[in-house]
Amino acid sequence: MIQSGISKYNVYDEGEIYFYLLLIQMKTKIYDSEEVRERILNYHEKTNSDIFRLTTQCVELFSQYFFPIPKNRNGFIFIYLFCANLYCRIFRHVTVDIDGYILSEDQVEHKELIIKINHFLDSLYDLTKDPIFLEKEYLIGKYYMLVSAFENPIHYEKQINILLASDLPLLIRNQLKRDLYNYFDRKYNIYLCEHIDECGHVEIILTNLPSTYPNQRVCAIDYPLSEYNFKIIEQNIAQVWND
Incomplete structure (x- = not known):
């Protein structure tokens, strides 16, 4: 499939195709397709990729730190964190997401929730020793939006x-x-x-x-x-x- 695409669209560098395939995996929207979702996640699970393992640990610890994840939303949260973790692995020290959006600590009024997310990321780093969890400028905004999608963030405040x-x-x-x-x-x-x-x-x-x-x-x-x-x-x- 890749070779036919290279030939059809006059792509001269095969690495360029693989790079775009990697980028696609960072877009949560692509996982709306059940076929694509299963192909990507089954591949990562089968190969026991580091991102798949780390995301599994993220989800487990997240439910302990914040709230029990509803069964019908577990897949959504896993994909959301999988994309964020993969992005951090490839793009180090980049604070905007793949769509050019950024939500920094300074833009958020719910400071106690930000402190809790900081502690959560510290715990993930202590657990895994993986440097992607040091990418706080990027990850804090992602986790803030995730928590806010399910709970009123004000409940974490004084x-x-x-x-x-x-x-x-x-x-x-x-x-x-x-x-x-x-x-x-x-x-x-x-x-x-x-x-x-x-x-x-x-x-x-x-x-x-x-x-x-x-x-x-x-x-x-x-x-x-x-x-x-x-x-x-x-x-x-x-x-x-x-x-």
């Missing part, structure tokens, strides 16, 4: 306990909670409670009776929450998060 202390009716308090969770869900890991014993250590108090809580971090609120309310609440959350 939890901020917020007490909702109000004499507003129950249904309005419930709506306030929904509004606050919807507003901050992708940025901060907040936990809203109405009783101190639910929260444990309370860091912020939201109340329509601010004078009741002197010398505490209090945000005065009313219903419905205004844009100004959200701004003040976010400023206080950011201060707690950065402490």
